[in-house]
Amino acid sequence: MTEGNQLGAAISPYLLQHRDNPVHWREWSAEALAEAAREDKPILLSIGYAACHWCHVMAHESFENEAVAAVMNRLFVNIKVDREERPDIDHLYMTALQAMGEQGGWPMTLFLTPTGEPFYGGTYYPPEAAHGRPGFRQLLEAVRNAWDTKRDSLLRSASQMRAHLQTHLSATAAPIDLPTSALAEAAERLSGLIDKEWGGMRGAPKFPNAPYLELLARSGFPNGPAAHREAFLRTLRSLCEGGIYDHVGGGLHRYATDARWLVPHFEKMLPDQAQFLRHLVWGWRATGEPLFRQRAEETVAFLRREMQVEGGGLAASLDADSADETGRMVEGAFYRWREAEVDAALQGLPDIESFKRAYSVTPSGNWDGWTVLDRLGGSGDAAPAAFGEARIRLFQAREARPRPGRDDKILADWNGLAIRALAEAGAAFHLPDALRLAREAFDFVTARMMRADRLHHATRAGRLSGPALASDYGTMIAAAAALFVATLDARFLETGNALAEALERWHGDGEGGHFMTASDAGDMPLRPRGDPDDAVPGATALVVEGLALLAQAGGEARFGERAARAARLAQGRIGPSGMAYPGLLAGFDRLARGSELALFGFRSNPGFEAMEDTVRRAVDLNRIDLVLNDPARLPETLALSAFAPERYPAVTLCRNRTCHPPVFEPQALAALLGDGRSAS
Known part of the structure; x- marks a missing residue:
C-alpha cells in the first residue's frame, strides 16, 4: 500500500x-x-x-x-x-x-x-x-x-x-414511440409551475433549468401556445436583469438563492453560459429586443476574456468564493459592492444617482448590507446599453480585487455545448468573434483531446484524462453540425461524421442505444446509461440531438435513423414519463419536426435583408438555416443542394421529407414558414 x-x-x-x-x-x-x-x-x-x-x-x-x-x-x-x-x-x-x-x-x-x-x-x-x-x-x-x-x-x-x-x-428495454402530444402536454404542465411575475419555477432557490426552458420554447415557437412563449421570454428577461447576471463583467451565475433572481450563488459554469447564449438567440429572433442582443454580446466577450485558455479551449468554471478585503475567502466577494465603492469608482460622472437607482445601489444594500447589482426594479434608463461608461469604471475597479479561482480543465462535452451556442450566436447576430471563438475551441478539442480518432473527456496543462463519455460525443457532434451550418466549411461535417462512428464503436450497446461509459473502462462497478437530465440534458439526449442535427446538416439519413433508434430505446427504458426527461423530449421533437432552409443570395441583392429578417423572426428550434450564394457548397446528400434558384434572393425549405419550390418575396416566405412574429 x-x-x-x-x-x-x-x-x-x-x-x-x-x-x-x-x-x-x-x-x-x-x-x-x-x-x-x-x-x-x-x-x-x-x-x-x-x-x-x-x-x-x-x-x-x-x-x-x-x-x-x-x-x-x-x-x-x-x-x-x-x-x-x-x-x-x-x-x-x-x-x-x-x-x-x-x-x-x-x-x-x-x-x-x-x-x-x-x-x-x-x-x-x-x-x-x-x-x-x-x-x-x-x-x-x-x-x-x-x-x-x-x-x-x-x-x-x-x-x-x-x-x-x-x-x-443500465437496463435494456424494447423500443417504443413517444406520443406526438407528449411535448405539448409536458410544456402545458410546466407552464402551470412558472412564476407569473419573475419567470422560472416558483419558489427559491431559483435555477435557470435550461432544459425545461427549452421545452417551453419548443412548444411555444413559432405558433404554439402564447402562454408558453411568454413564460420563456419572461424568464429570459429576468435572467438578463436580475442579480444572477453579472452586470459588470457579463456572464450568468449558476442560480439565485431567492425567488426573484436577485442574489446568486456566485459560481459561473461554462454550460450555463452556453445554454443562456442559445436562449438569448431565440429571444432576440422572436422579439428583436436589444436587451437580448446586448447580453449575448457581453456573454461572448466574457467567454473570450475570462474562460478561454491558451490554445483556444474554454475553462470549466469560475469559483463562487474569493478573498475579501481582509483576505478571508468569502462567497461573492468579487461581485458585491458598498455604496461608497460605487461612488468612488464613478466619481466625476454626471449620472451617478441615476445609475444607483437603476442598479439598486443604496446605503443599506440589498444583500446583508452589500449591493448585488440588478435591474429588476425597472427604475432609471431602461435601455440595456445605458450607463456604459459607469459599468466600465466599475469593471476597472473590480479588476483590482482578488479574482475567484478558475477551474481551467477543458471538458469536451461542455466545450461542445459552448461551441454550438457560439456558432448559432455568431450566425444570428453576425458576430465574427463568436464564430472565431467557436472555431478555436473546436480546433482545441479535436487537435488536443483526440488520440487515434478517439475523443477524451478532459485535459489540463497538456495532459489527458480518461476516455470520452457519450455526452462528449453527443455535444461535439452537434458542435460540428452547428459550425458547418454557420460556415459551410465541409471539414466540420467530416469531423462530425467521424465522431458519430467513434460513438458507436466505444459506446454502442449493440442494439442502437448507448452507454455513458466507454466499453473498455475497467473501473466502474457497472456501465450506466445517461438518460436523466440535470442542469444540462443527459448523455442520451445529447447523443440523440447531436445525431439528429448532423443528419439535418449533412443529409445523411443513417445518422437520423441512429438518433431515432436511440430515442425509441431510451423511451422504452423510461416508460410513460415525459416531463421528467425534457432533453429527450427535445430530441424526439427534432426528429419529428426537423426542417432545413437555404437562403440563397448576396447581401448586396435588393431584398436580401428583408428575406433574412423574415427567416429570423420565424423562430423554429428544429430548423437549420443555411445562408449561401452557391448551391454547390452544400453536400450532395442534402436535398437542398438540388435547387438552383433562377434569381436571388430566394429561399428553399425542406420539411416532412418534402422540398418546397423556392420563394422570392418576404410575404410568400412568411406564409411558408408560419410567420413567428406573434411571439412577442
Whole structure:
C-alpha cells in the first residue's frame, strides 16, 4: 500500500485543491478499489467540484483537520472524485444516494464496499453534530463500527442497491414511440409551475433549468401556445436583469438563492453560459429586443476574456468564493459592492444617482448590507446599453480585487455545448468573434483531446484524462453540425461524421442505444446509461440531438435513423414519463419536426435583408438555416443542394421529407414558414 495523499499528480484542479490535505486521498481507479479489498476496508467516497462553496467548507472543517484525517486514514480507503471529470461516477452514486432517501447534492459523501457498492451516504456533514445531522467524525466511527459488527447486513443492502442501480441505470428495454402530444402536454404542465411575475419555477432557490426552458420554447415557437412563449421570454428577461447576471463583467451565475433572481450563488459554469447564449438567440429572433442582443454580446466577450485558455479551449468554471478585503475567502466577494465603492469608482460622472437607482445601489444594500447589482426594479434608463461608461469604471475597479479561482480543465462535452451556442450566436447576430471563438475551441478539442480518432473527456496543462463519455460525443457532434451550418466549411461535417462512428464503436450497446461509459473502462462497478437530465440534458439526449442535427446538416439519413433508434430505446427504458426527461423530449421533437432552409443570395441583392429578417423572426428550434450564394457548397446528400434558384434572393425549405419550390418575396416566405412574429 502506498502511504499518503496521492492527488499531487491529478489533472483536475478540484483534486489538486486537496493534494495537501492530511487525508490519504486516492483518485478513483481500479487500483484504489483493489487496495480497499487488500486492506479489507470500506471506501469513503467524496465527490465535489472546484466551484462548489460547500465543498470548500467541508474541506476546511474536516479534510484539513489532522484529527479528522487520522480517523479517515485509519478506518477507510479514501477516494476523491471531481464530478466534472467523472460525471459517470457522479451519476452512478447520485442515483444511489437518492435511492437511499437523500435529496442529493455536493459535496457528496458515500460509503462503499471494496467492490464499489454503496451502503450509506449523505452530502455535507458538519464537523460536530448540528441541525439534526451527526458530526463527521462521529459518523466515521459509526459507519466503521457497523462495517465491523454488521457486515453481512451491509453487504446484503449493498447487493440490493447494486441490483437497483443495474435496473435503473443500465437496463435494456424494447423500443417504443413517444406520443406526438407528449411535448405539448409536458410544456402545458410546466407552464402551470412558472412564476407569473419573475419567470422560472416558483419558489427559491431559483435555477435557470435550461432544459425545461427549452421545452417551453419548443412548444411555444413559432405558433404554439402564447402562454408558453411568454413564460420563456419572461424568464429570459429576468435572467438578463436580475442579480444572477453579472452586470459588470457579463456572464450568468449558476442560480439565485431567492425567488426573484436577485442574489446568486456566485459560481459561473461554462454550460450555463452556453445554454443562456442559445436562449438569448431565440429571444432576440422572436422579439428583436436589444436587451437580448446586448447580453449575448457581453456573454461572448466574457467567454473570450475570462474562460478561454491558451490554445483556444474554454475553462470549466469560475469559483463562487474569493478573498475579501481582509483576505478571508468569502462567497461573492468579487461581485458585491458598498455604496461608497460605487461612488468612488464613478466619481466625476454626471449620472451617478441615476445609475444607483437603476442598479439598486443604496446605503443599506440589498444583500446583508452589500449591493448585488440588478435591474429588476425597472427604475432609471431602461435601455440595456445605458450607463456604459459607469459599468466600465466599475469593471476597472473590480479588476483590482482578488479574482475567484478558475477551474481551467477543458471538458469536451461542455466545450461542445459552448461551441454550438457560439456558432448559432455568431450566425444570428453576425458576430465574427463568436464564430472565431467557436472555431478555436473546436480546433482545441479535436487537435488536443483526440488520440487515434478517439475523443477524451478532459485535459489540463497538456495532459489527458480518461476516455470520452457519450455526452462528449453527443455535444461535439452537434458542435460540428452547428459550425458547418454557420460556415459551410465541409471539414466540420467530416469531423462530425467521424465522431458519430467513434460513438458507436466505444459506446454502442449493440442494439442502437448507448452507454455513458466507454466499453473498455475497467473501473466502474457497472456501465450506466445517461438518460436523466440535470442542469444540462443527459448523455442520451445529447447523443440523440447531436445525431439528429448532423443528419439535418449533412443529409445523411443513417445518422437520423441512429438518433431515432436511440430515442425509441431510451423511451422504452423510461416508460410513460415525459416531463421528467425534457432533453429527450427535445430530441424526439427534432426528429419529428426537423426542417432545413437555404437562403440563397448576396447581401448586396435588393431584398436580401428583408428575406433574412423574415427567416429570423420565424423562430423554429428544429430548423437549420443555411445562408449561401452557391448551391454547390452544400453536400450532395442534402436535398437542398438540388435547387438552383433562377434569381436571388430566394429561399428553399425542406420539411416532412418534402422540398418546397423556392420563394422570392418576404410575404410568400412568411406564409411558408408560419410567420413567428406573434411571439412577442
